[in-house]
Amino acid sequence: MTPQPRLRTLPAWKALEAHHARCGGEHLRDLFAADPERGERFAAEGAGLYLDYSKQRVTDETLRLLLDLARAVELRPRIEAMFRGEAINLTERRAALHVALRAARGQVITVDGQDVVPAVHAVLDRMAAFSAQVRDGDWRGHDGRRIQNVVNIGIGGSDLGPVMAYEALRHYSDRRLTMRFVANVDGTDFAEATRDLDPAETLFIVASKTFSTQETMANAQTAREWCLGALGDERAVARHFVAVSTNAEAVAAFGIDPANRFGFWDWVGGRYSMGSAIGLSTMLAIGEDCFRAMLGGFHAMDEHFRGAPFERNLPVLMGLLGVWNCNFLGARSVAVLPYEQYLKRFPAYLQQLTMESNGKRVTRDGAVVDYQTGPVYWGEPGTNGQHSFYQLIHQGTQLVSCDVIAFAQALNPLGRHHDLLLANALAQTAALAFGKTADELRADGTPDWLLPHRVFEGNRPTSTLLAQRLTPAVLGALVALYEHQVFTQSVIWDINPFDQWGVELGKALAGHILPALESGAEPALGHDSSTNALIRRCRERR
Numbered sequence: 001m002t003p004q005p006r007l008r009t010l011p012a013w014k015a016l017e018a019h020h021a022r023c024g025g026e027h028l029r030d031l032f033a034a035d036p037e038r039g040e041r042f043a044a045e046g047a048g049l050y051l052d053y054s055k056q057r058v059t060d061e062t063l064r065l066l067l068d069l070a071r072a073v074e075l076r077p078r079i080e081a082m083f084r085g086e087a088i089n090l091t092e093r094r095a096a097l098h099v100a101l102r103a104a105r106g107q108v109i110t111v112d113g114q115d116v117v118p119a120v121h122a123v124l125d126r127m128a129a130f131s132a133q134v135r136d137g138d139w140r141g142h143d144g145r146r147i148q149n150v151v152n153i154g155i156g157g158s159d160l161g162p163v164m165a166y167e168a169l170r171h172y173s174d175r176r177l178t179m180r181f182v183a184n185v186d187g188t189d190f191a192e193a194t195r196d197l198d199p200a201e202t203l204f205i206v207a208s209k210t211f212s213t214q215e216t217m218a219n220a221q222t223a224r225e226w227c228l229g230a231l232g233d234e235r236a237v238a239r240h241f242v243a244v245s246t247n248a249e250a251v252a253a254f255g256i257d258p259a260n261r262f263g264f265w266d267w268v269g270g271r272y273s274m275g276s277a278i279g280l281s282t283m284l285a286i287g288e289d290c291f292r293a294m295l296g297g298f299h300a301m302d303e304h305f306r307g308a309p310f311e312r313n314l315p316v317l318m319g320l321l322g323v324w325n326c327n328f329l330g331a332r333s334v335a336v337l338p339y340e341q342y343l344k345r346f347p348a349y350l351q352q353l354t355m356e357s358n359g360k361r362v363t364r365d366g367a368v369v370d371y372q373t374g375p376v377y378w379g380e381p382g383t384n385g386q387h388s389f390y391q392l393i394h395q396g397t398q399l400v401s402c403d404v405i406a407f408a409q410a411l412n413p414l415g416r417h418h419d420l421l422l423a424n425a426l427a428q429t430a431a432l433a434f435g436k437t438a439d440e441l442r443a444d445g446t447p448d449w450l451l452p453h454r455v456f457e458g459n460r461p462t463s464t465l466l467a468q469r470l471t472p473a474v475l476g477a478l479v480a481l482y483e484h485q486v487f488t489q490s491v492i493w494d495i496n497p498f499d500q501w502g503v504e505l506g507k508a509l510a511g512h513i514l515p516a517l518e519s520g521a522e523p524a525l526g527h528d529s530s531t532n533a534l535i536r537r538c539r540e541r542r
């Protein structure tokens with residue numbers, strides 16, 4: 001029998017539908033007017049983060065029904081199954097145990113009967129020793145010169161986390177090291193990342209779980225040639241290349257000393273791996289203590305997610321509010337708006353975390369869903385976005401929900417800059433919620449003909465995440481918050497957030513197109529007529 005999706009048949013879901021039909025249109029203006037305490041009541045705190053969700057379009061009743069839904073889909077036991085290391089990634093038959101990467105020494109987490117925490121800490125200790133050597137100048141290049149540059153080569157989960165974390169924690173980084181990141185197979189990425197670097201002073205980290213990813217292998221090979229071309233000795237590879245990978249054989253075949261491989265495990269998904277050895281570039285930049293503080297932040301949020309009652313549980317609340325926005329209010333996208341320049345790559349990082357995880361159309365047992373799943377995530381740091389796409393969020397025809405992220409303290413206090421920044425962040429959430437009515441505009445002297453253009457409907461939902469300042473621990477907590485929000489939503493939508501079959505087809509097709517592009521002769525082009533014509537055109541113009 002063809003499996004059927006269950007979600008919409010659940011009484012808890014039907015209750016939400018009925019509730020939405022009754023009061024889904026209520027305006028935030030009225031909700032705030034009716035409850036002077038709303039701004040303080042609709043808030044929760046955990047792991048150093050304060051979440052204000054009072055500007056979400058929910059009432060106490062909505063929250064109660066959403067929490068009923070969380071119980072109906074058995075969220076609590078599903079969280080436990082993840083933390084216990086069960087093989088919850090069903091299609092790949094493995095655990096999804098990123099929480100073990102930040103478990104405290106001595107904590108016991110077993111996979112297939114084996115405690116994985118000692119191995120996690122053994123790798124962390126090796127990373128720490130290596131990072132200290134490089135940062136202290138004890139790890140030298142082939143000709144004895146100090147390493148000044150570190151280039152991380154990796155893509156997807158082996159790039160986005162490391163780049164984001166480096167940018168986010170740059171304030172804490174050792175400025176003597178130049179950090180670069182190469183991901184794209186487009187040669188420009190490598191060329192621009194290395195054009196001003198001296199190979200004798202450059203260390204490459206080849207970060208690839210499988211050590212077989214086409215882009216990463218192409219870039220690693222180019223790096224090898226670039227390095228050996230200058231240093232002229234195969235033995236230089238041992239001083240200028242280290243690997244982060246689960247694939248020991250392929251690392252050795254590349255010529256990297258097995259002693260310079262930092263391993264991790266198949267129960268760490270790429271987009272959940274920034275706390276593993278994939279974070280080696282992060283540790284090189286910020287040092288062991290800051291890296292461990294970041295893991296501490298992750299861990300604090302893990303504990304909060306596992307232990308806090310759902311009504312005060314940040315990832316659960318954000319997950320449920322996201323479901324409400326997406327499935328009931330019709331918001332198909334979420335804008336992530338960090339009012340913190342150091343978080344400029346955070347939206348890009350979140351895009352992979354959220355969309356590769358929850359961009360799925362079938363349930364865990366293969367039924368085609370009859371409801372929306374993961375929304376589109378996008379964003380830019382404030383205030384820049386205000387001068388660009390905020391127009392659509394305020395006055396466009398589609399509903400976008402926003403996550404505004406802000407910090408009470410600046411890392412670079414400069415005159416009034418931080419107050420200006422914060423004032424903008426808070427003003428935007430108020431403007432999005434309350435808008436500006438025709439009456440208010442008239443009272444301000446707006447002429448009638450201009451009113452339709454100047455009216456802000458408001459009622460645009462936002463969540464505000466506030467922390468004291470952007471520290472390594474706060475970054476860890478923030479990332480873990482989104483990881484667990486994604487998990488919460490995947491449980492509601494009954495999908496597997498830990499696989500990514502949707503990236504396979506394009507990879508396979510590229511493998512077929514490459515020979516056609518590279519061959520000189522006109523081959524029997526076995527593709528569709530559009531692809532054939534494009535191949536021919538590219539070849540003619542090479």
Ligand code: G6Q
Nearest residue numbers: 156157158208209210213270271
């Ligand atoms: C993430 C994905 C994917 C992966 C890259 C790189 O969850 O699995 O983005 O991280 O394809 O893979 P490798 O690390 O194996 O090179």
